[in-house]
Amino acid sequence: MIGRIRGLLVEKTPGHALVECSGLGYEIDIPYTTFFHLPEAGQEVTLHTHFAVREDAQSLYGFAARLDxxxxxxxxxxxxxGPKxxxxILSGLDAQQFIRCVEARDANALVKLPGVGKKTAERLLIEMTDRIGQLEGQFLPFAPGSAAGSDTTSAVPVGPDPREEAEAALIALGYKPQEAAKAISKVAEPExxxxxxxRLALRNMIPAG
Incomplete structure (x- = not known):
């Protein structure tokens, strides 16, 4: 089991990170809540990981916070x-927000997540109510260079078109193109x-509760 990786962040895109450790490059699937806390490429990063092995694939999932x-x-x-x-779920709600939803029995917040229908939301509330007690006392140590608590609304754009990149990321998460475009247009500002x-589009689409 690979439980944690510390190394050089080579690349980062919404949903994925490439971390070099001891000469090996690890491709890691990450939720957007972790993507927001990654440092810039070329800096050291620590991710808490889960290694999943199936008959047809081996996947490594990474998280900025051990609680996540x-x-x-x-x-x-x-x-x-499943893992996907x-x-x-953790792309729309971090662990603390999800725990609050379960404690408040807030199915409405859960069904706003892509792939979560009414039945799945109800199942999550029922099955996770007894399990979240296992998470008590844990905390959220984010990676160095994180932007926790900051919207970075004046950050310099990276890539050819930040709006197109953001829309594509929401679509990849499971939102319809029209929903993604509308959500981005509501929060978009120059630069x-x-x-x-x-970050802001997800915050508007999925209330923190």
Whole structure:
């Protein structure tokens, strides 16, 4: 089991990170809540990881916070929730927000997440109510260079078109193109980075509760 990786962040895109450690490059799937806390490429990063082995694939999932990783491990034990859906859930809600939804029995916030229908939301509330007690006392140590608590709305854009990049990221997460475009247009301001656009769009689409 690979539980943690510390190394050089070579590349980062919404949903993915490439980390070099001891001469090896690890391709890691990450939720957007972790993407927002990654440092710039070329800097050191630490990710808490979960290694999943299937007959047809081996996948490594990474999280800036140990609490998010541990919640991911609980989510994939829920009937009907696989790693892809668990990553989608943690892309819209970090662990603390998800825990608040469960404690408040807030199914409406959960069904706003791509791939989570009414039945899945109800199943999550039922099965996770007893499990979130395993997360008590844990904390959220983010990677160095993180932008926790900051919207970075004045960040310099990275890439050819931050709005297109942000829309593509939301579509990849499971939102319809029209929903993604509308969400981005509501929050877009001049010189905003794709990271800031995604963060604010998700915040508007999925209330913190």
């Amino acid at each position: 990783r541990n919640l991911f491990r609980l989510l994939i034990k829920v009937n009907g929730v 859906l668990a990553i989608g 905003m980075s794709s990271e800031a656009l995604i």
